[in-house]
Amino acid sequence: MQRGRAAMTVAERHTTPQSLRDLAYETIKHRIITCAFRPGEYINEAQVSAVLGLGRTPVHQAIDRLMLDGMVEVIPRKGVIVKPVSLDEVLHIIEARLMIEPAAIRLATARADDGEISALGDILGRAQQWSAVRNVEQMMLLDREFHLVLARATRNDVLADILRRLHERSLRFWFISLTDVGHHNDVQDEHGAILRAVRERDSDAAEAAMRRHIESFRATVARYI
Known part of the structure; x- marks a missing residue:
């Protein structure tokens, strides 16, 4: 039954x-990426609606999209x-990233x-500062933002959407396992190398830096999961 306006939330x-x-x-x-909704946890649409202060319809539609996102x-x-x-899932995601992101960073470096x-x-x-x-x-979240900016810089909306989905699917593993301070410093160094190559318009260096970054992520995840 459709709810009347009196039953609508403030957000709606x-x-x-x-x-x-x-x-x-x-x-x-x-909430999924940051494990507020934990891996393996069942989520009830009515409860999620109540927690978020949103109606059942947008929550149901959101869950449908999240199914497509994996x-x-x-x-x-x-x-x-x-x-x-x-x-197995995270290794498959990383394998896909190694196939796609080195080519994408070459476009981003040029564009x-x-x-x-x-x-x-x-x-x-x-x-x-946060480190x-x-x-x-x-x-x-800043790791996500860094990669989203690079994805947009490719000037290819289809490719950018693929990159976004791949990276967001890997973020849960980042949050669960990558708590070592030394690794966070390594990520900063790797991002710095990528940025320097992009700034210098050096596509070969950018591709090599991106490969090292993804391989580093794979090595760290394999130790923790």
Whole structure:
């Protein structure tokens, strides 16, 4: 039964159906990535709606999108589950990243504008600040932002969407396993090498730096999962 306006939440009264869907999607995805919704946990649409202060419809639509992203799955007669952590899955994601991201960074190196190069430098600066206080969530989110800027810099929307999905699927493993301070310093160094190559428009160096970055992630994840 459709709810009357009196039953609408505050969020629903001030946003469009499209923005509600996007809000629900981004909020639930953030909770999955940061393990607020834990791997293997069953999530109930009614409870999620209540926690987020959103209606059942945008939450249901968000979960459908997250299924396509590979973050949740439906178990017959049981419900919706946050996809459990699997070493095979993350290794497959990394394998795909090694096939796609080195080629993508060559495009980004050739096509990035001054604003994007400046944004990458700003991200590295903020990441150093959060690394100093060991805020894993903020470092993870900045890692995501760094790669999203590079994806947009390819000037290829299809490729950028593929890169976004791959990277976001790998972030849970980042959050679960990569708590070592030394590794965070390595990530900063690797991002710095990528940025230097992009700034210098050196596609070969950028590709090599990206490969080292992804291989480093694979080696670290393999030790923890």
